Amino acid sequence: MDLAIADIKFTYVVSCQVYGMQKVSKDAKEKARYLNILNLMMMYKIQRIHFSQILRLLQSI
Numbered sequence: 544m545d546l547a548i549a550d551i552k553f554t555y556v557v558s559c560q561v562y563g564m565q566k567v568s569k570d571a572k573e574k575a576r577y578l579n580i581l582n583l584m585m586m587y588k589i590q591r592i593h594f595s596q597i598l599r600l601l602q603s604i
Contacts, residue, residue, distance in 0.1 A: 565577035 562577065562580060565573045565580070568574055568577070
């Protein structure tokens with residue numbers, strides 16, 4: 544269980560770092576990836592909220 548929680552946290556941190564790098568990138572492909580992710584987050588707000596609630600729950604464990 545502890546390993547699974549650590550894996551989820553690591554994946555989340557890396558995902559945030561990649562998303563942040565794509566957001567500020569000057570490369571058109573990276574910027575397009577950022578915009579695709581942003582569009583998905585805006586389109587599926589419930590999933591984004593659900594994911595952040597899971598992360599808060601895992602952080603409290």
